[in-house]
Amino acid sequence: MKRISIAFTISAALLGAACGSKKQDEGGGAAGKSVEAKAGPTKLPKLGLQLDVPGDVNVGDAIMGEGNSVQGSEVGSMQVEVFKDPQTIAQAKDDAAMYNPKNEKEETLPDGWVLTYENTGAAGTNYWVTVRRDIGGKTYKCWTTGSEPGQASAVAAACKSLRK
16 A cells, blocks of 8 residues: 555656646636645645645645645645544554654644655655644545655645645
8 A cells, every 4th residue: 555655646746747737716626627726725625625835736636535636846746635544643653664764753733643754765765744634523644755855844734734
């Protein structure tokens, strides 16, 4: 499953670069289509949530799971989805152990947690962000695996801003 997340990140980045975009409308765009949003509150139409993402972004349907993908120069490619089988921070750290994480950091939120770490592999250094948030009776996973530390920081901040 974790190998799928790497494939998702690469696929989403390529898909985001290849897709044309449309201006975000009141409904958040048609299902299956990417919409462009400006800096500030970005709507996630599949989830009925919003988050703060820096720069211009494209919002589309999640490649995997029930949710939305977000692509932009400041965040790279990230995904927000309903967490079907919510993990504790300890379980997330156990999953991360297979990647020999470095600089692992965890943060407790009032309604969840943030886990970030780095690993080095054949593709160079990867920066992992996984955030669990409990909002309105549902549990959400906001995450990315990217190649730039600044994008990982921007994703962590965006995920912490997730709200109705």
